[in-house]
Amino acid sequence: MDNGRSPKKKKLQELAAQLEGELYDDQTMRILYATDASAYRQIPFAVTVPKTVDDIKKLIAFARQEKTSLIPRTAGTSLAGQVVGNGIIVDISKYFTNIIEVNKEEAWVRVQPGVIRDELNMFLKPHGLFFGPETSTANRAMMGGMVGNNSCGSNSVVYRSTREHLLAVNALLSDGSEAEFRALNLDDFHKKCEGNGLEANIYKTMRSLLSNYENQVEIRKEFPKRSIERRNTGYAVDVLLESGPFTAGAEDFNFCKLIAGSEGTLAFITEIKLNVVPLPPNEIGLLCVHFNSIDEALRANIIALQYKPSASELIDHYILECTKDNIEQRKNRFFVQGNPGAILVIEFSKANREEIIDLARKLETDLRAAGLGHHFPLLFGDDSKKIWALRKAGLGLLGNF
Numbered sequence: 253m254d255n256g257r258s259p260k261k262k263k264l265q266e267l268a269a270q271l272e273g274e275l276y277d278d279q280t281m282r283i284l285y286a287t288d289a290s291a292y293r294q295i296p297f298a299v300t301v302p303k304t305v306d307d308i309k310k311l312i313a314f315a316r317q318e319k320t321s322l323i324p325r326t327a328g329t330s331l332a333g334q335v336v337g338n339g340i341i342v343d344i345s346k347y348f349t350n351i352i353e354v355n356k357e358e359a360w361v362r363v364q365p366g367v368i369r370d371e372l373n374m375f376l377k378p379h380g381l382f383f384g385p386e387t388s389t390a391n392r393a394m395m396g397g398m399v400g401n402n403s404c405g406s407n408s409v410v411y412r413s414t415r416e417h418l419l420a421v422n423a424l425l426s427d428g429s430e431a432e433f434r435a436l437n438l439d440d441f442h443k444k445c446e447g448n449g450l451e452a453n454i455y456k457t458m459r460s461l462l463s464n465y466e467n468q469v470e471i472r473k474e475f476p477k478r479s480i481e482r483r484n485t486g487y488a489v490d491v492l493l494e495s496g497p498f499t500a501g502a503e504d505f506n507f508c509k510l511i512a513g514s515e516g517t518l519a520f521i522t523e524i525k526l527n528v529v530p531l532p533p534n535e536i537g538l539l540c541v542h543f544n545s546i547d548e549a550l551r552a553n554i555i556a557l558q559y560k561p562s563a564s565e566l567i568d569h570y571i572l573e574c575t576k577d578n579i580e581q582r583k584n585r586f587f588v589q590g591n592p593g594a595i596l597v598i599e600f601s602k603a604n605r606e607e608i609i610d611l612a613r614k615l616e617t618d619l620r621a622a623g624l625g626h627h628f629p630l631l632f633g634d635d636s637k638k639i640w641a642l643r644k645a646g647l648g649l650l651g652n653f
């Protein structure tokens with residue numbers, strides 16, 4: 253802590269004395285936390301590393317009193333300034349890292365928000381389970397951030413996004429009160445609307461907004477079509493509208509649908525309950541189709557999706573270019589032939605290699621018949637790992653331009 257004498261410094265010092273965790277307001281720490289993986293930069297008011305839920309409650313009380321904001325932060329790998337701001341950065345990646353409970357029979361896991369996605373899956377592996385959604389940053393990205401961004405990646409054609417696996421969260425609201433958000437049947441939903449607390453007000457407001465006919469029409473008209481599966485555009489009120497009590501026969505209301513993708517603006521999550529799924533089959537094969545242009549690759553993707561791949565990802569001309577001169581990535585380009593305008597990496601995950609070879613050859617035949625693609629290498633084992641490493645590195649390398 254700086255030992256300045258300004259009223260602001262004094263208040264921060266008083267706050268620091270009450271916390272079990274750490275609080276920093278020196279220039280170095282504030283500059284360190286001024287960015288995420290985006291191009292945005294703003295020096296925060298202070299940085300804290302809370303140790304307990306009680307610490308976070310104290311931070312909320314302080315922020316209310318000082319009229320500043322709290323910015324929850326896990327790994328800080330966001331691409332659009334989600335953890336950049338002039339309020340207090342609350343870094344929970346150090347102390348909120350426990351996997352609390354796993355229930356194999358009911359296929360769920362309860363974690364703190366600072367658990368790293370890949371580490372969660374390492375833990376789940378002996379149970380024959382895993383958390384499906386991934387990101388290119390899955391070896392650093394943490395579950396709080398995945399919920400905040402409603403993250404998903406190359407396998408979203410199968411596992412969709414984090415929202416679809418979010419069962420419940422424990423969170424602190426802006427008045428410091430605790431709430432558990434989970435699926436509620438009609439009776440429980442209306443019961444939650446009773447009372448005068450902030451949690452009840454949230455439910456009452458949602459009920460009033462989503463029962464309004466004009467709002468319903470507007471939401472259904474303006475939000476992206478439901479057929480667009482991978483979408484991340486603002487608060488998902490359209491998803492809530494498609495649940496009980498607003499849509500007859502629909503699934504139970506779960507406010508978590510709105511929390512997923514809300515980028516830390518609605519509540520401070522302290523625990524997350526996630527649905528987990530059986531481990532996918534062991535054998536993985538990548539059909540890496542070379543095209544002259546992105547346009548061809550996109551048209552080919554429509555055909556590829558009919559074969560139900562476990563992933564289908566584009567490696568565009570820019571990624572291919574920027575990895576050419578990169579010492580680490582050059583070796584991962586071993587499968588690239590000539591100078592393609594784009595490569596579509598189509599992943600099949602099956603019980604055995606023969607099944608994959610059969611599918612890949614059928615797809616190749618279809619693509620050739622449609623005049624799409626000119627080189628169709630099919631790769632397995634360590635080779636496929638190298639290709640994903642190339643795809644994952646691409647975005648980071650592009651950021652250096």
Ligand SMILES: Cc1cc2nc3c(=O)[nH]c(=O)nc-3n(C[C@H](O)[C@H](O)[C@H](O)COP(=O)(O)OP(=O)(O)OC[C@H]3O[C@@H](n4cnc5c(N)ncnc54)[C@H](O)[C@@H]3O)c2cc1C
Nearest residue numbers: 326327328329330334388394396397400403404515516521
């Ligand atoms: C090279 C590169 C590739 C990427 N690829 C993908 C990709 O394929 N798919 C994808 O979805 N994203 C991708 N991203 C973006 C990012 O890595 C992911 O969205 C990741 O899941 C964010 O996790 P994080 O731990 O870094 O979250 P952070 O950046 O720390 O936070 C993300 C959001 O969650 C909020 N949050 C965190 N913890 C809490 C909490 N306890 N309570 C409330 N809100 C909270 C934050 O306030 C913020 O709004 C990529 C980023 C990079 C740099």
